[in-house]
Amino acid sequence: MIAIDNDTEVKQELLEVSMGPHHPSTHGVFRMNVLLDGETVVKLKPVFGYLHRNHEKIAETNSYLASIPYTDRLDYICAMTNNWAYTLSVEKLAGIAVPPRAEYIRVIVSELTRLINHSCLAGFLLQDMGALGTPLMYAFREREKILDLFEALTGSRMMHNFMRFGGCRCDLPPGWVDGAKTIVAHFGPFLDEFEALLTGNEILRARTEGVGVLSGALAVSAGVTGPMLRASGVNYDIRKVDAYGAYGKFAFRVPLGQRGDVFDRYMVRILEMRESLKILEQALRELPDGPVIDPKAKLRNLRPKPGEAYGRIESPKGELGFYLISDGGPTPYRFRVRPPSLINVTILEDLCLGHSVADVVVILGSVDIVLGEVDR
Amino acid sequence: MLGSGIIRGFIETARNFAGSYCSRERLTTIQYPEERLAQPESARIMPFLVFDGADPKAGLRCTACTICEQECPPQCIYIIKDAVKKPDHIGKMQMQPKVFDIDISVCMGCGICAEVCPFDSIKMDQVFELSSGERFNTFLLHKEQLAKPNEYFRKLHPSDAAETDARRAEDKIKAEAKARAAAAAAAAPKPPSSPKPGPPPKVPAPVPEHAEVAT
């Protein structure tokens, strides 16, 4: 800002803007204290907590089973992967095995979730860039089909509450696999269409290339995970590193970005969706028969032996981990969620410095946070 | 490049614009109050209580065991046991709830209560139009409002209900056989003194009806 004081001396002042929580791009649940020089960001501090409900404390007073529906609500776009991370941790803590069919089903629903998340993310990113929701609507159009599938399986469109310790709550209903195959077959052409609308678009490229560059070294140090880390060129995918579930059985590749800017983050997600389609094709083709839950696994009254376990999976947003301590009682002594959204946003200020307000919104969109998970 | 990407985008939106007039695929809106999507069998919204027969009080399957109350994640179920017992479908005397309240403003529809219920009593409803202009007396449902007949359950979840009904019928046959055996055993050494000869008038044996519904 330029203010002219009494001596007609031109003075430069910084403008402090509180972006959010009542800002169209932060959806009422996130705030950034931004210091601007003109429109250039000089300082940026994210403020959280608007959606804080102390999920961890609630989980420490609830039984192990009763926490599963709460995990649906962490990252409310990807309830399936949240379920999986939690059940995986409890299975580690209590030493429960999962039958192969259940592992396959888990992979299938998780990869479908990844498709939902990444396509919606690209839509939201473009929405923040001012594309008036058109890409978002196309993404939602495809998402609806997957949600229909999830509803037929779990009874709920978003809050699935599907996985259980030692497997899954129920088996696939008849005709489900064929429905999934159809969706997978149609998703590739949809992605082509989506990319025709977006990827080559000069405006999109001008807005995203060279914006919010994240170096690989900083990304690793800051604990950034998921597509954002891989967009910076670091090859680290927990599906490959840990090969949890049935992921070791599938052939898929991990796309890596070069420059770590917003465009790379967008493209890595698009390419990751194409790899997910490959996993889905294999998993749906080779889905084994058998039980979907370990018959010995207890639904209620789970009392793991005292000890602790940290289980993690590659959720669409990054490493989602659950750290559990049991004291032998019916409730976890300590229940900790390692939320990828919160930790990925650590470097928001580093990414935004020197860019304009308009870029802040785009960078925030490309980080891909869900406040249900950031605030818990 | 140099505008070709933008033109491709224009073609894409034009395709969707034209497609919306000729293909359902590109006009996906369901115009809700007039059009409705069929809910899948597994759909779950809020819990309800199942009762057998015609009398919601006598036929209520709930035995007030409070397992659902303990397992409910947001603690929205509230049960007080009644002092008076009543017989269940196999004639065994069971507790019954004096108060069974579900606070559906708190309930998150996870379905864990239905999953843990060992008496097939609590099941998930599929009514989703639950909004109300009155928040004080509408959202705390009592057992009178929660109780729904078994036919209703069969309509909502046919395969689940078929399985439940078959199991319950089998239980009943076993219990009757056991009672007969016990009665026979009791009759052999000394004259019969059976205090409870089963509850034949109580349960209207839902087996034949169910067979029709399930097919």
Add this chain to the structure above:
Amino acid sequence: MSPLVAVLYIVGIMAVFGSAFALTTIAERKTLGRMQNRFGPNRVGPFGILQPMADAVKMLTKEDIVPSSADKLLHFIAPLVLTTPVWLNFAVLPFGDHVVAARFDAGLLFFFAISAASELAVFMAGWSSQNKYSLLGAMRAIAQMISYEVPLVLSTVTVVMMAGSLSLTDIVDAQSSYAFGWLARWNLFTPWGLAGFGLFLIAATAESNRSPFDLPEGESEIIAGYLTEYSGFKYALFFLGEYLGLFAVTGLGVTLFLGGWHAPVKALAWAPSIFWFAAKFAALIFVFIWARATLPRLRLDQLLAFAWRFLVPLTLINIAAAAAWHYSAWWGFQGAMATRWVLCAAIIGFPYVWLGRSLRGGSPALRKYTYAE
């Protein structure tokens, strides 16, 4: 012109473009909806046709909020300053055969002079609201509108050169004949006219704050820009003013490049002249809506760079192309027409590629992505 006719014109223009505003809002929302695989508003009246009425009732009954720290007077008059002068733009537009309110000899000049008033109103709104987002929006608007006024005016210079007049009626008359006996001689069907129309359209989009140049009110960035602190009727006035500005500039585009009220082919010349104007007008409005559904928004620095480093040079080069077209008109050899086209296309085409490349900072190669197994 008798006062009675003048009053008729005033009433007619206000009625027609006032209802065009209402129609455009609903048409825009429905078109956007269709492009996004949904219906758009279809609840109020048959096919949602009464939606503008519902919007109007909503707007007028909303509370008028004035921030306590605002400059009350400026805050109050800013929407009026925007909306009032815009009407004057329509005075010089020829809507049909002899249907024009004021035959100014310098009609085009008058048009641009009047439309510059909107910048003042926008800055008044942004400044008086005492809101940081409003101020950012106003500053963006000023930078954008002043920058894009230059290419907008320059892109029309070619038309003025060729018609030899600033009067819009004369410009329409200059496009009245038919080539080969059937195809209208619109400016659009010349190389400089085609390029000029494209440049004009881009500049006009920016000038009327339409997507993808809607930075002054870029919702996802600065809430609603200079409109942030406006509500109710004042907001509606701003809305009206913006749409009227868009209509005016669309009408100008029709007049300058699309032959005004003339039919595209001679065989269709029997239709009323006003119909042709309206049809072209609607088609151009559709293009604006289409762009809104398709394109993301530019950033301010990119927007200004685009104006000064791409549009302005290209409009100047377009003038050279027009000159080349004009001075080669006497060529009479076999294939002269084709040669002239190629020449003019080259004069515009090569700088287009070169400027476009330099704007993107070098070669626009697609990135290669590696995969880890």
Add this chain to the structure above:
Amino acid sequence: METLEQLKARLETAIPNAKIEIVPNPSPVNQPSLLLDTESARAIAHFLRDDPQLRLDYCSNVTGVDWLKAGYLEAVYHLYSVALKHGPVILRMRTGNRADRVYLPSLTPVWRSCEFQEREVYDLYGIVFQGHPDLRRILMWDEFVDYPMRKDYVEPDDYEYDPTPHDDALEKARKHYPQAPAPLQTEAAQ
């Protein structure tokens, strides 16, 4: 990867006055951890990050645990190596008590990912991380006084009117609204 015992021995030779203990983990998953002393923790962290055999360059998870009976707070760090793709190595640090000696060295200078997570532990458990660049509350508001994740935390008695009270909420409602409004009376009448 070497075993935790080998690692401990190597750490003790590399950092002479380090006091390290191995905390066993009896659960089926084999995840024992290292208990560090607060004085040498940062040196150990640097060693773990930079040692070519370990290269634990990625601190995944930082969390607090309140051991009410034992009387101390604990910070737990889960380390992985992105470069060598192994892990986890789990570090623990314990405070002196739960009241005034709640200071631990911050590992944010070593791993940037600890920044928000240590703030969260500070916010919810009240462990003060010395050397943290920006130790403020993160999830709770700045004026909040208590530490809500501690086991002895008592939630403030700030009952807001609940239209459908039952159980504890009903007790609270009766306490806060002795003149019970209509729904409470119907509830009480039951």
